[in-house]
Amino acid sequence: MQFDELSxxxxxxxxxxxxxxxxxxxxxxxxxTTIAGKVAYLLDPANGYDLKPENIIAFTYTDKAAAxxxxxxxxxxxxxxxxxxxxxxxxxxxxxxxLQDNIYEYQSFSVLDEIKLKLFIDKYxxxxxxxxxxxxSNPAVPLRRFIDTSIFARIMDIVRESDLENELPENIKSAKxxxxxxxxxxxxxxFSMIMDRAIESLKPDSNLTKKIEQxxxxxxxxxxxxxxxxxxxxxxxxxxxxxxxxxxxxxxDQNIYQWRGxxxxxxxxxxxxxxxxxxxxxxxxxxxxxxxxxTRLAETLIANNIDRIRNKSMVSxxxxxxxxxQDLLFNEYDSVSEENEAIAEYIENIIGVEFSDRExxxxxxxxxxxxxxxxxxxxxxxxxxxxxxxNIPYIxxxxxxxxxxxxxxGALGIYYFLYGDIEADxxxxxxxxxxxxxxDVKKLKMAVDNLSKRKPDLNxxxxxxxxxxxxxxxxxxxxxxxxxxxxxxxxxxxxxKKSREKAEIIFFNLGKFSQVINDFEEINFNSxxxxxxxxxxxxxxxxxxxxxxxxxWLNNPYKTPNAVQIMTIHxxxxxxxxxxxxxxxxxxxxPSKKKGGLNEWHFxxxxxxxxxxxxxxxxxxxxxxxxxxxxxxxxxxxxxxSRAPDLDNRLYRVESQFAGELRRANVLVQDKKExxxxxxxxxxxxKEKIKNISLDFTTLKDFFDCPYRFKLVSMYGFKFxxxxxxxxxxxxxxxxxxxxxxxxxxxxxxTKDLIRLVERQTNFPYLTKSTKLKRPLWRxxxxxxxxxxxxxxxxxxxxxxVEQDIQYKLDENILVLGRIDxxxxxxxSGKFETTIVEFKSEDKPxxxxxxxxxxxxxxxxHRELTGQRADYIMTYIIGExxxxxxxxxxxSDLNEIEDKIKSAVxxxxxxxxxxxxxxxxxxxxxxxxxxxxxxxxxxxxIR
DNA sequence: TGACCGGAAGTTTTT
DNA sequence: CTTCCGGTCA
Numbered sequence: 001m002q003f004d005e006l007s008x009x010x011x012x013x014x015x016x017x018x019x020x021x022x023x024x025x026x027x028x029x030x031x032x033t034t035i036a037g038k039v040a041y042l043l044d045p046a047n048g049y050d051l052k053p054e055n056i057i058a059f060t061y062t063d064k065a066a067a068x069x070x071x072x073x074x075x076x077x078x079x080x081x082x083x084x085x086x087x088x089x090x091x092x093x094x095x096x097x098x099l100q101d102n103i104y105e106y107q108s109f110s111v112l113d114e115i116k117l118k119l120f121i122d123k124y125x126x127x128x129x130x131x132x133x134x135x136x137s138n139p140a141v142p143l144r145r146f147i148d149t150s151i152f153a154r155i156m157d158i159v160r161e162s163d164l165e166n167e168l169p170e171n172i173k174s175a176k177x178x179x180x181x182x183x184x185x186x187x188x189x190x191f192s193m194i195m196d197r198a199i200e201s202l203k204p205d206s207n208l209t210k211k212i213e214q215x216x217x218x219x220x221x222x223x224x225x226x227x228x229x230x231x232x233x234x235x236x237x238x239x240x241x242x243x244x245x246x247x248x249x250x251x252x253d254q255n256i257y258q259w260r261g262x263x264x265x266x267x268x269x270x271x272x273x274x275x276x277x278x279x280x281x282x283x284x285x286x287x288x289x290x291x292x293x294x295t296r297l298a299e300t301l302i303a304n305n306i307d308r309i310r311n312k313s314m315v316s317x318x319x320x321x322x323x324x325x326q327d328l329l330f331n332e333y334d335s336v337s338e339e340n341e342a343i344a345e346y347i348e349n350i351i352g353v354e355f356s357d358r359e360x361x362x363x364x365x366x367x368x369x370x371x372x373x374x375x376x377x378x379x380x381x382x383x384x385x386x387x388x389x390x391n392i393p394y395i396x397x398x399x400x401x402x403x404x405x406x407x408x409x410g411a412l413g414i415y416y417f418l419y420g421d422i423e424a425d426x427x428x429x430x431x432x433x434x435x436x437x438x439x440d441v442k443k444l445k446m447a448v449d450n451l452s453k454r455k456p457d458l459n460x461x462x463x464x465x466x467x468x469x470x471x472x473x474x475x476x477x478x479x480x481x482x483x484x485x486x487x488x489x490x491x492x493x494x495x496x497k498k499s500r501e502k503a504e505i506i507f508f509n510l511g512k513f514s515q516v517i518n519d520f521e522e523i524n525f526n527s528x529x530x531x532x533x534x535x536x537x538x539x540x541x542x543x544x545x546x547x548x549x550x551x552x553w554l555n556n557p558y559k560t561p562n563a564v565q566i567m568t569i570h571x572x573x574x575x576x577x578x579x580x581x582x583x584x585x586x587x588x589x590x591p592s593k594k595k596g597g598l599n600e601w602h603f604x605x606x607x608x609x610x611x612x613x614x615x616x617x618x619x620x621x622x623x624x625x626x627x628x629x630x631x632x633x634x635x636x637x638x639x640x641x642s643r644a645p646d647l648d649n650r651l652y653r654v655e656s657q658f659a660g661e662l663r664r665a666n667v668l669v670q671d672k673k674e675x676x677x678x679x680x681x682x683x684x685x686x687k688e689k690i691k692n693i694s695l696d697f698t699t700l701k702d703f704f705d706c707p708y709r710f711k712l713v714s715m716y717g718f719k720f721x722x723x724x725x726x727x728x729x730x731x732x733x734x735x736x737x738x739x740x741x742x743x744x745x746x747x748x749x750x751t752k753d754l755i756r757l758v759e760r761q762t763n764f765p766y767l768t769k770s771t772k773l774k775r776p777l778w779r780x781x782x783x784x785x786x787x788x789x790x791x792x793x794x795x796x797x798x799x800x801x802v803e804q805d806i807q808y809k810l811d812e813n814i815l816v817l818g819r820i821d822x823x824x825x826x827x828x829s830g831k832f833e834t835t836i837v838e839f840k841s842e843d844k845p846x847x848x849x850x851x852x853x854x855x856x857x858x859x860x861x862h863r864e865l866t867g868q869r870a871d872y873i874m875t876y877i878i879g880e881x882x883x884x885x886x887x888x889x890x891x892s893d894l895n896e897i898e899d900k901i902k903s904a905v906x907x908x909x910x911x912x913x914x915x916x917x918x919x920x921x922x923x924x925x926x927x928x929x930x931x932x933x934x935x936x937x938x939x940x941x942i943r
Numbered sequence: 944t945g946a947c948c949g950g951a952a953g954t955t956t957t958t
Numbered sequence: 959c960t961t962c963c964g965g966t967c968a
Contacts, residue, residue: 062957092958113958191958226957259955376954570955588953588962595953596960617954627955650963651952 006030006037009284014038017049019280022224022270023249026314027298027633028289028576031249035220036072038247039086042218043077053086055217057238060090061226065574067694067815069222074809081867084807091231092191095198101803102201102208104741107734108763111189115548118149119523119540124182128152129175135602143603146543154600160192161230162261163610172604187763195230202237209241216242224250224270228261229610252308254630256570258614258623265611268309283312288358289576291322291637293667298632300665301658305622319358320637322667327637330585330659330668333644340386342673343372343581346640347392347564352681355578355637364684367393371565371577373631375590380566383583393563397571403546406434407506408513412541414476415469417448418455419534424448431480434506436499438486447479456530465768467530469537470517471721471943474929478941483932511716516545518719525722525766562686569631580635582628585643587654591624621657628658641668693905697818697857703904704853705921711913712927720926721943724773727764728781729841732878733821734761735785736839737803740822743796754789758782784841784879800825800834806861810898814905820858823870835872835886836862841879852887856897859889869894 003011010030013023014037025031035058042051058073060066066089073088087094099106112120121128125145130152135141143152156179159172168176183190189197201208219238221227227235239246248270255264271279287295295316302308316322333339352364372394374380380396387394402408410430417427428444431437454472476482487503490496520540527533565577584590594617606612617623632639643659646652662668703710712718735758742749749757762781767774801823808816822837836858855873863869874886907913916922919937928934929941 090958096958111958114956194958257956260957378954568955570957592954593952593961597953598959602959623955649952651961653963 003037003041006034007284007286009282009286010034010037013282013284014041016280016282017042017245019278020245020274021247021280021282022267023247023282023284024267024309024312025249025251025284026287026312027251027254027630028287029284029314030288031222031284032069032072033076034284035069035222035249036076038220039073040076040078043080051217053080053082053084054215056086056220057094057216057218058086058088058220059094059222059235060088061223063090063093065222066090066093067692070807071692071694071813071815074807074815075812082865084805084861084865091234092194095194095234096189098198098208099194099201102206102211104738104757105760106189106197107737108730108761109187109189111191111194112183114153115519116523117153117190118544118548119520120183120186120188121149121152121179122146122544123523127182128179129171130179132171133175133603134171136605137602146539148598149544150547151598151600151603155604156190157192158261158600158604158609158615160196161228162615163229164608165610166608168608169605186765192230195234199230199234199237202234202241212238212241216244218247219244220247220249222249224248225252225255225264225267226250226257226262227266228263232266253302253305253626254573256573256623256627256630258617261611261615263611263614264307268307285313285315286317287314287633288317288319289636290316290633291320291327292316292318293322293324293328294320294632294635294637294639297328297639297662297665297667298629301625301632301661302629304661305625307622322637324667325669325672328639328641328668329672330641330662330670331643331673332655332671333642336382336584336644336646336648337386339583339642339644340383343383343583343640343642344386344390344392346581347387348390349676350579350638352684353676353679354682357578357636357687360688362682363687364682365578366562366684366686367564368562368686369578370581371567371572371575371579371634372581372583373567373569373572373634375569375584375592375627377568379584379589383566387564393561394566395561395563396566402509402512402516402549403541405506405509406430407509410434411473411510411513414451414472415534415538415541417451418472419538420455424452427451431482434487435502436487436489440481444480447476450479451476456534465530466724467533468525468721468723469521469533470514470719473514473517474721478929481935483930485932507716511712511718514716514718516541516549518722521722522765526724526768528769569627572634573630576634576636578636579638579640580631581640581642582631583642584652585641585656585659586646586652587656588651590628590656590658591621593651625658625661692813692815693908694815694817695905697816697854700816700857700901700904701851701854703908704851704900706916706918706925707904707907707913708915708931708933709925709927710908712930715913718927718930722766724764724766724768725777726766727762728777731758731762731764731781732784732841733839734763735781736788736821736878737761739785739789740796740799740802743793744799744802749789751786754786755782758785780879788878795824798824798826804862804865806858806865808857808861808864810901810905814901816857816861816901818858818861820862823862833872834862834868834870835874836870836889837874837876839876839878841877852893853897853900856889856893857901860894860897863894 006014013021013034023034039056039058041047042049042056043053058069060069070088074083096111121130122145125131131142133143133152133155155172156176159168159176180193183193202212203209216238219235221235235246238244248267250267252264252267255262271281295314299314331342333342347370350365351367354362355365355369356362372383384394384396403412413422413427413430416422417424427448428441431439431444432441456467484503484507487499487506488496489499520537524533524536527536601616609615641662643655699710699714702713738757738761739749758781762778764774764777799822801820804820804823806818806820810816820836821839824835824837826833836855838855838858852873855875859870859873869891870889872886873889915931915933919939922928922933922937922939925931926942928939934941
């Protein structure tokens, strides 16, 4: 977008750069475009700011938002070197990178997500002092293992991320300490700890502080209304250290994540941090998304909130027309089933109605233009049933019944059989009853036979055992020949299409189950015995997993069918739709009734936490009103609000208090059955989605080798079985990184230093306690690292970059990300020659065919970063006698890899994941056990 | 009309 | 464990 196409306010936001800015961006105000424009403006040398990409940090709220912003920035900016050095991402991501780049010890750490963290808490229940935290009202009742895990996690989060009014009580203080020490000892972070440690590392004169001081000039914080106390602290600290300009962007009316302690007081009071001369407030009040009806309705509603910035407004730019008495409906029905039926009919009627989106040509509305927004997931069930009745396609991220699907019941049956809960024939039946399968009963019998050999011995404890539940699943799939192909019926093209879709769902669910096993084993692989391992897995499934896996976990990022979208209002944040349906405007639903039951405040004194009521949503329904505000402002033109008394539940019989507030806007029609039949209908056509694709090299490599493997890994999510030897490759890698980084600082290392370095960087997370493997693995890493140092130390002067982030923008919508291990620059008789180096260890558990593609791609990223083409590429195989084989890099290599990426992305967009017909590739494919072609080529299974 | 009681049903989610 | 509804009683 050109500068002069922007509104005066947007231009102002972009061109004022000598002050701290608060940009109050109403819904649909072109916020991301403005930020991207600002960054492009700052980088443009013509504007005289002399800024480099590394001088700018931009924080976003989610990875998805980061990818979008990055893409827009790269599209808006000129072509400058070093763009990969600009940080655009989440606060957590920045903190982690800062820690790992600056503190050698943290390089080998990984971050536990919510599920793994709960497993971790359960595993180390005793050690982390969880049982010392007892009810305030009754000290005899402590937090219970497996049952109160989430409460413990919540307490730890709150205690570290909020502002404390007072010293913590002894039991919580000590639990916090023990909990963090346990995490550190296993080389894990949780999300809060990353931020906590990063702030700690910003103490005076630290490495990190010095770097920030020198480099940071612009700090941009998107969605600033959702910042919580610890994040605010980090932002203040970064500003303090560097004296950078701070630009915060957000909308106080869209703060909807308060239970994490996010607080819109920071954006409301941002101006008070500075004196008048250094601060400027810029309201972006023009909504380019919605019609005047929508903006007026939303404004009227939100005006009832007291806790917000005054003197601002949202005005439609009238790009969408507003037909009063038609576009915005508020309909009441006698029962929920009538309400749902009316919703289905409304959808049927609005399909094909003429619509045009921004500059786009006129088209007929399609299913994917419609969103049904919910306050709670429980509302989804009956709506979904009604849509099914009407054959209306929909996608829903929620309604999680993974463990009830027949395919997952079959997979679970494997473990119930091993434990002796079910018999062989019962297990076989679970699989043969799957819809239209062509599974061979003989093969299944064989699979069960082989399975019986792996029944754990309950009495003896073997030394150095290995019992991988994931491997057991994979073996069962191999023996039983359970392949996607066996669920596809090609008797005619219609059936083929349908059965393909069903087979995909089955394997998608099995892939998710593979992830469930992986989550469990990543934390619990090294338990005391096979029998114990199996037992605790089954307990996890029975008692915990259903609660641990969140609604919406079943999302598939690569699928975008033409279907009605059903989602929660929270999930809809940042999205827009021509048609929005908000059902169930009842009291106790929106605003929603609070959840009762045991919660963290029975264990943690409310008075300790500053602004505590926010965590519980006690603010006179303002939070809930903001939610409805967000929901309404998702709509571009059409909005159907509806309600009906729920006869089955007396909580939902009375109208929501917000209904009256909405009526006051005078834009709604009540109880009008809008059939749209009078309106001109044209061909229904889904919006051309220019879907941004952001890929990293690992994903891309999967696709290059075989599109079907990409499908198994990235779409279905099958995880490779763990084993005790894992970690050698990563340990090497990390040790080498530390050596290179220290070499860059001219540090010389003696053998003792090297040994300490190896100790720090070595991590074998899946070793069992009694194992004898630890010494040999460790020794191997050490010997190879020492050898590497001896062989290469004379070359260390030539190191140019270590662990360098790269990115390569292929076109408007494709961004490839990666990280180069090492870049060397050698002065050969007055001429500089650059070599890109990638390290491989020969004994990685997953067979990686050494591929030149990876290096060529890196070379592409390197050219993007420096503006120069590298001269050589080379793979250094650690532990081999003659590991160095640099190869000349040609221009044609770069063109070739570009074409390859382009064709891969096209296929991903078209969802074309055809298996590669190539025996050699099949032989070396680490997921070949799950692939039908392994039989065709008679390839050996990879373990 | 207000106090009291029993019964039923009770959220959102990213890193 | 808490909140809300709706019935009953004073």
